[in-house]
Amino acid sequence: MGADHARIVAEDMPGATLQVVCDMDADRAKSVADAHGAADVASDPEATIARTDVDAVIVASPDFTHAPLSKACITAGKRVLCEKPLSQKSAECIEVMQTEMAAGLRHVMLGFMRRYDQSYAEMREALANGALGRALMMHNFHRNVETPAADFTGAMAITNSAPHEFDVVRLVLRTEYASITAHQPRRSDARVAPVVMVLETTDGQLVTIEINNNAAYGYDVRAELVGEVGSIAMNNVAYTRTDMKLASATRYDADWRGRYHEAYVSQNRAFLRFVETGTFPEIASSSWDGYAAAVVAEAGVRALQSGTKQAVEMIAKPEFYA
Numbered sequence: 001m002g003a004d005h006a007r008i009v010a011e012d013m014p015g016a017t018l019q020v021v022c023d024m025d026a027d028r029a030k031s032v033a034d035a036h037g038a039a040d041v042a043s044d045p046e047a048t049i050a051r052t053d054v055d056a057v058i059v060a061s062p063d064f065t066h067a068p069l070s071k072a073c074i075t076a077g078k079r080v081l082c083e084k085p086l087s088q089k090s091a092e093c094i095e096v097m098q099t100e101m102a103a104g105l106r107h108v109m110l111g112f113m114r115r116y117d118q119s120y121a122e123m124r125e126a127l128a129n130g131a132l133g134r135a136l137m138m139h140n141f142h143r144n145v146e147t148p149a150a151d152f153t154g155a156m157a158i159t160n161s162a163p164h165e166f167d168v169v170r171l172v173l174r175t176e177y178a179s180i181t182a183h184q185p186r187r188s189d190a191r192v193a194p195v196v197m198v199l200e201t202t203d204g205q206l207v208t209i210e211i212n213n214n215a216a217y218g219y220d221v222r223a224e225l226v227g228e229v230g231s232i233a234m235n236n237v238a239y240t241r242t243d244m245k246l247a248s249a250t251r252y253d254a255d256w257r258g259r260y261h262e263a264y265v266s267q268n269r270a271f272l273r274f275v276e277t278g279t280f281p282e283i284a285s286s287s288w289d290g291y292a293a294a295v296v297a298e299a300g301v302r303a304l305q306s307g308t309k310q311a312v313e314m315i316a317k318p319e320f321y322a
Ligand code: ISE
Pocket: 144, 148, 160, 161, 164, 256
């Protein structure tokens, strides 16, 4: 993801300069820097954040580094686009919020790029203009070709993959979650099996989320928002269809970077405007949204491990994030 953000900064963010590529792997940092014309490379993230020639930071390192590096950015007075999740621990998200509130200014924009995808924007519009009536349910399928890392687990399907749905469904339905259950079927092999979750919202709606990190056939994300008088469903995004030998076929992307490229570009440009103006973008996700995703993910892991419904209990939303 860091290499992809570097390319977007270099090619799709007029007004931004790719100044430093920081990676523990010096060779990797150099190859990305050379490919995208970065001015420098580094291996120490805190020192890089503090550099006077760095105005803003994109964090795309492993999940456990996201909260500490976001706090370092706030302390250094640098705005940060932090890849999701903000943390897999809600307590750590609270620490980031406390650091940000102590600084008195918004610094953290979270990389829930689905918020910038046209399909969810059309769902939000259909709900807002009354076409669907009151929202009743939202069904979500999130399928990867295979797990992104060898050590991926069923719990990580909830803490690493599902936060996209946890977050974007909150934006579409404009609600919070009240409870969650989680279930897994049994695969015939040792691969991570899908996780299917059923959530209740605080407004009495039902949300279903299937995370299948080993779907094999393609990167396939679907959603259907069901209202009391209508429904709106996401199409598979494909620019072409091939018809031949009595068959018709469209292709899937291999992973999220292709399917959501336009959303990443829109998100990153919104981040640049945030850096330039200090005005937090309207639909962007904040540290609070990172906390909200982490709380429901923690409840989801408990539900999967216990086999029982778990309540989702959140702290009161600080006025700072209203
Ligand atoms: C990955 O970290 C992402 O953020 C992708 O958008 C998601 O589809 C994938 O499941 C995650 O592992």
